[in-house]
Amino acid sequence: MTENTPGFVQKIIDSINHPFYVIDVKTYRIVFANKACGFGELDENATCHVKTHKSSMPCAEEHICPLTEVKKTRRAVKTEHIHYSRDGEPKNMEVHGDPVFDENGNLVMMIEYAFDVTERRKAEEGLTAKLYALEKHNKIMLGREKRVLELKKEIDGLLVELGRQPKYGA
Template sequence: MSTNKSNINFKKISDFAGTEIGNDLVHSIAANNPLPYVVLDAVTFKVELANGLNDYGDILDKTCFSQFHKRSLQCTNAMYPCPIDELRRTGKPVVMEHIHSSGNGTSSEMKLHAYPVMDDNGWVSKVIIYF
């Protein structure tokens, strides 16, 4: 039995942006992802969405550098460069290691995978990082 692919209606998640279906879909995908991750605003560095990072407490609407590194300013350490800066520079995903300090006071080296989300003009507007 063959399938006529022209009759199949594929949609992008962005087709649902701003709709109740789109919001539910994004939250369902986010809640069911088994890997700890954050979605950051690439301009403000604030956490917009997070999952699987319970040791850090309430991190939403707080900067990544304040929550993961206990810093008041953006990371600039050459040994642990800012993944957002790398994404802006290259426009390509990056993998790097960082030392993160959790809300319970422990620090550990973590491998992070950062992916750019581009706006309509080709600029990095959001960053997805999973650990």
């Protein structure tokens, strides 16, 4: 197989294990995608928002739209989205958008590729929950320790009132 062989670029792109696709900046239509996307055949209705968000409208408030950002900044962007698999399963995806310019410097396409970070997010959430529990436990323990010190001080005060030696040196 050589670079002149029909399907050469598709074969190379299909070798990438992460979703990789090219979007027309005017129509939001996906014009090229690898197999990892799981999009199947692409038609004129194959927009990025339909295929990844099951939405008839481009990303808005909930997610930063990489295409909108690339149009605005003309630079590569990175964000995180919830995308949906073909079976409707939500996935945390780190989404990258890179601009493609024509020979006149006009933005014509955007390359978008994504990495599934679902397991990493779940691990982070688990660690955050553990950290919260440990901080709460630590606060309780420090409160108890403080109370013990106060009680020792109080006992020493009472011992002094009784004319005895303080027991704890508080």
